[in-house]
Amino acid sequence: MLEARELTRRFGSFTALDTVNFDLRAGEIHAVLGENGAGKSTLMNVLSGLLRPSAGELLLEGQPVRFASPADATAQGIGMVHQHFLLVPPLSVAENLLLSADKAKGGPLSWPMKSVLAEAQALAKSLGWRLPWDALAGSLPVGTQQRIEILKALRGQTKILIFDEPTAVLTPTETPELFATLRQLAAQGKGIVFISHKLDEVLALSERVTVLRRGKVVARLVTTECDAGMLAEAMVGSDLSPTPFPAKNERPGEGAGGEVLTIQNLTLGKLENISFTVAPGEILGFAGVDGNGQTELADCLSGMHRPESGEIRVGETPLKPTPKAVREAQIGVIPADRQKRGLALSMTITENLTLGVQDSPAFRKSVFLDAKALHTRTEQLIERFDIRAEGPTAKASSLSGGNQQKVVIARALAGEPKVVIAVNPTRGLDVGAISYVHTALREAQAAGAAIVLISTELDEVLTLSNRVAVLFEGKLMSIVAPETPREELGRLMGGTAS
Structure with a gap:
């Protein structure tokens, strides 16, 4: 159905794709696997018409094609479901579908609502979905929003569907539903490109x-002829454990040297009267189903809410939390959403790493920032935290997800903080980047930092933590080994006391 021959895509002096060959067959689910920054999203953006190749050619059903835009690719039967949804939250489901209507149906200005909605309802029925067509898109669960994106991608005569990290935003219960949909679409003869860095998903699908x-x-590779170890080795160039988490390290004794962080009777929104302490060199991990008070706890400890x-x-x-007070207390924060809360995407790496140290005498000349000192510091942090970019002046928006996360971590850990608040620090990262983040947290732990790890990945919490605190409906159920x-743990996460 689709073939890429010797595709190359350059951004200035940086080569994101280097003579890539790829093909997709009808009725096939073909996975594209790689680390963050490996070129997966760039390849898909070329295939979907968002980017034009610097060299090479595309063939659609054996015929050479050149896409002038995503609309051009859509008109020729290629749809893409992006990792970060392209919905307008204040508009209804039906209105979002209307915005993506084919020009052949009159386009948005002629408002062909009836025909667009009828087509979407027929598609949804064929997939076994019931959608609230009049509900605001932003009010719906993530899994439902993804179904809207799939309907948008399926409009018209779509033959090929590209899914960019589709499970990164889904809960564990929503992922099997997506997989069932993908298998159903493949059974209808559509070609599915599945971009991921999760080995178990690639093997299963x-x-x-x-x-x-x-x-x-x-x-x-043919999936049935390989295992997770082979995929990991191919992806990162070295043999990794099939599990995405590194082996446990030896944990220090509890309560070594007095408590660094003390929380007493903390209440905010859903969070109800919780108390705990964290010692130097200790990681206290918070486990629980998402939505049980983790957001409120993270917001308090990072200074976003009092x-x-x-x-x-x-x-x-005592700490009266504000972002400035948190910084002055030497608390490093790794927020849950690197793009919305962790980075200013339109700013450079240097500018992002300057945030938080702009008042330091070491980086000022009178009332002005010392640009040379900040540039040198950024170069050192790029090397120390293995940030793969063109240089300090690269925009944060140009980095892969894994390298964006490294910038966030570099800012949080560069000043050797007393306390680190890490919220879902590996969400959406590949096995290599996950291992890197875990190593960075362990190094901070070894340096004496008290670390609060809030993660919806139970394996991550159990791998890294000295102790595990379980939240349910805002209450601290227990702190266990x-x-x-x-x-x-499952009973505690479900609200049943041990």
Whole structure:
């Protein structure tokens, strides 16, 4: 159905795709696997018409094609479901579908609502979906929003569907529903391109795998003939454990050297009267189903919101949380959403890493910032945290997700903080980047930082934590050892006391 021959895409002096060959068959789910920054999204943006190749050619059903725009690719039967949805939250489901209507149906200005809605309802019925057509898109669960995006991509005579990291925003219960939909679409004869970095998903869903590393194809595999270890080795160039989490390290003794962080009777919104302490060199992990108070806890500890009641102390000093007070207390924050809260995407790496140290005498000349000192510092942090970019002046928006996260982590850990607040620090990252983030947190732990890890990945919490705190409906159910049986943890996460 689709073939790429010797595709190359350059951004200035940086080569994102280097003579890539790829093909897709009818009725096939073909996975594209690779680290963050390997070139997966660039390849898909070329295939979907968002980017034009610098060299090479595309063939659609054997005929050479050149897409002038995504609309051109759509008109020729290629649809794409992006990792970050392209919905207008204040508009209804039906209105969002109307915005993507084919020009042949009159386009948005002629408002062909009836025909667009009828087509969408027929597609939804064929897939077994019931959607609230009049509901505002922004009010719906993420899984439902993704279904809207799939309907948008399926409009017209779509033959090929490209899914860019589709499970990154889904809960564990929503992922099987998506997989069932993809298998159903493949059974109808559509070609499915599935971009991922999750090895278990690739093995469970795809028939073939193309592996990219630093813009080049390094492996083409039949899924039934390989295992997770082979995929990991192809992806990162070294043999990794099939699990995305590194082996446990030796944990220090609890309560070594007095408490660094003390929380007493903290209450905010859903969070209700919780108390805990974290010692230097300790990681306290918070487990629980998302939406049970984790957001409120993270907001309090990072200075985004003040608690309704309760006390936060760093050492013996009370903290009235504001972003500035948090910085001055030497608390490093890795927020949950790197794009919305972690980075100013339109700014350079240097500018993003300057945020938080702009008042330091080491980086000022009178009332002006010392540009040379800040540039040198950025170069050092790029090397230290292995940020793969063109240089300090590269825009944050130009980086892959994994490298964006490294910038966030570099800012949080560069000043050797006393306390680190890490919220879902590996969400959406590949196995190599996950291992890197875990190593960075362990190095901060070894340096004596008290770390609060809030993660919806239970394996991550159990791998890294000295102790595990379980939240349910805003209450602290218990603080237990990470060796606690999963059945017991499941009961606690479900609200049943041990």
